[in-house]
Amino acid sequence: NLDxxxxxxxxxxxxxxxxxxQPSVPQKNWYISKNPKDKRHVWYGESMTDGFQFEYGGEGSDPADVAIQLTFLRxxxxxxSQ
Structure with missing residues (x-):
């Protein structure tokens, strides 16, 4: 069985x-809202427009297996650190 x-x-x-x-994140200003009144920078992990989740695992990896291995590593x- 492969890792x-x-x-x-x-x-x-x-x-x-x-x-x-995905090896990199697009370099741009990330904001919580597109409304100019509500624009403020956010940390990447917060809820934001046009964001995406980081994914781990190789091609064909079962997401459940990835989650288990990352849990054991944690x-x-x-x-x-990040």
């Missing part, structure tokens, strides 16, 4: 790097 996600393990620093399916980790 659902491919990771890079940096043995010198003890880091495990998980890369998203449970076995003491900290994370």
């Amino acid at each position: 659902a996600i491919k990771v890079f393990c940096n043995m010198e620093t003890g880091e495990t790097c998980v890369y998203p399916t 449970l076995m980790s003491t900290e994370a």
Whole structure:
């Protein structure tokens, strides 16, 4: 059985790097609303117009398997950064 996600393990620093399916995010100003009165910058994870979710896993990976492997990685980790 194949792994659902491919990771890079940096043995010198003890880091495990998980890369998203889409390698980059379009560089633009992200706003919460298109209304000029309500325009304000938002953090990428907030609800926003024209946004999208990050996805992980290789081509043909079962999303349930990806979720399980990421959950175990989270449970076995003491900290994370982005």
